[in-house]
Amino acid sequence: MGRRSLYPEEFRSDAVALFRAAGGRRTYAAVAADVGVTGETLRSWVRQADERAGRDRGSEAAEDRDEELARLRAELGRLRKAEAGVAVGAGDPAAGGPVFRPGDEDMTGRWDFISVHRADFGVQRICRVLGISRSGYYRWLAGAAARAARRADDDALVAEIREIPAAHRGTCGARRVHAELRGFGHTINRERVERLMRREGIEGRHLRRRKRTTIPDRLAPPAPDLVRRDFTAAGLDEKWCGDITYVQVGGTWLYLACVLDICSRRVLGWSTATHMRTELVVDALAMAVATRGGHADGVIFHADRGSQYTSAAFAQVSDHFGIRKSMGRVGSSYDNALAENFWQGLKREAVQGALTTVRQARLEIFQWLTYYNARRRHSSLGYLLPVESEQQYRAEHRLTLAA
Structure with missing residues (x-):
């Protein structure tokens, strides 16, 4: 065996x-x-x-057919809604309406007008009618080559900017796009990235409403708050944090528990289930310990006061691994802010679309979690990847020991 x-x-x-x-x-x-x-x-x-x-290929084929049918029905519903949104009044200009509206005029348009009609009327006459200076027009002409070069640079940069959200599931905002470009070797300020993204209509995803998942057990003995909103750590496996969230799958819910290393922000363990029983958080914690090679003695694990984390079964597993439990106050999301922020990223970037089957939801979540660890830059880490952060910490730790 x-x-x-x-x-x-x-x-x-x-x-x-x-x-x-x-x-x-x-x-x-x-x-x-x-x-x-x-x-x-x-x-x-x-x-x-x-x-x-x-x-068991026969049963698998039947299940795949059912899931495909559910997916097609959901897609049909989406297309019907999209078709309704194309009707008159949906925001598109009416047929035969003006393309340019008041407020569209700017100096560039006037300079272009002068260039087009200067042979017929002369620059002096057109400038007098428009109430603008000839010197301004000639300065504009002298800068034509520089403007063309800037436009070409902007167009090339926009092409790179479009590739970044495409590689990251359309989730990157201006800060993360800027960090990716800097990682590619560009010396560029964030304001320019924001301007180009705004001009091209490129933006990250936003969150939807929340659902309550923390149900405290007021009779369970509390654990002390060993973190006290200090979500920093001097080294790996000093502090972990965890929480439970949900995603909607058709007419039901899929629940997800995760464990993160506060130092590196790496997701060490996770578990999904269609229930919120204690084994959901126990499985996530066990995976985190396995990720660290079975060693977690002395680690502080911080969570909220949900009944799963205050249960006797979770306490027994924590004691078995030598983990010290820490809990925030009831009803205070700030006491577990790191986990809450992590869930915001998950829901903003991974599960915004309609999920029709549990299998599809699990795959989407798994893809995002592995992407988060290995490819998603983290602002609190100086825009390093979580795995890069751990590699850098271990390298520095080895140098310190050698010294």
């Missing part, structure tokens, strides 16, 4: 789904790098999944 895998079944099945979703466009090594395993490990997981699928 082979050695038991350190990775939970949920993680392995999601990794396999992520590889298959690439449709052959990405190699085992590329997908495995995002997930945090070796290419050969991912290959063996895919092979094992194929063997299991061969035993």
Whole structure:
């Protein structure tokens, strides 16, 4: 009998789904790098999944047909709504209406008008009628080459800016786009990036309304607040934090629990389920410990006072791993602000669209979590990636020990 895998079944099945979703466009090594395993490990997981699928292919095909039917129905509903929005009054100019409206006039338009008609009327006469100076027009002419060069630079930069949201699921705002461009070697200020994104109508995603997931158990013994809103850490595995959130899937809910390292902001463990029982947070914590090689002795784990985190089962698991529990106050989201901010990013960037099946939702979440760790720049880390932050910390720690 082979050695038991350190990775939970949920993680392995999601990794396999992520590889298959690439449709052959990405190699085992590329997908495995995002997930945090070796290419050969991912290959063996895919092979094992194929063997299991061969035993129950009939039921799998029926399930796929049901999911595809649900997806098509949701798409049909979306298209019907989109069709209704194209009607008169939806914001498009009426047929035969003016293209230019009051307020469109600017000096550039006047200079262009002079250039077009100067041969017929002369610059002096046109400037007198328009009430503008000839010297201003000639200065504008002298700067034509510089303006053309700036426009070309802007167009080239806009092309790069458009590629960044496309590579990041359309989620990047101006700050993160600016950080990506700096990472590519551009020396550019953020104001210019904001101006070009505003001009081209490029923007990140925004959040929708929230649903309550923290239900406190007022009879459970409280744990002290060992963090006190100080979401910084001097080293890895000094402080972790966790929380539960939800995504809507059709007419039901899918719940997600995560564990983050406060120092590196890396997601160490997560778990999804259609319920909010204690095993949801226990599984996420167990995965985080496995990610750290089974060692978590002395780590402070901070959460809210939800009944899952105050339960006896969670306390038992925490004690088993040597983890020190920490909890904020009831009803104060600021006491677990790092986790709350993490959920905002997830919902803004990963689950804005309609999700019709649990399988689809899990794949979307898994893709975003692996992307978050390996490819998403974090402002609190100086726009490093979480995995880069950990690599940099370990390198500096080794140099300190050597000294």
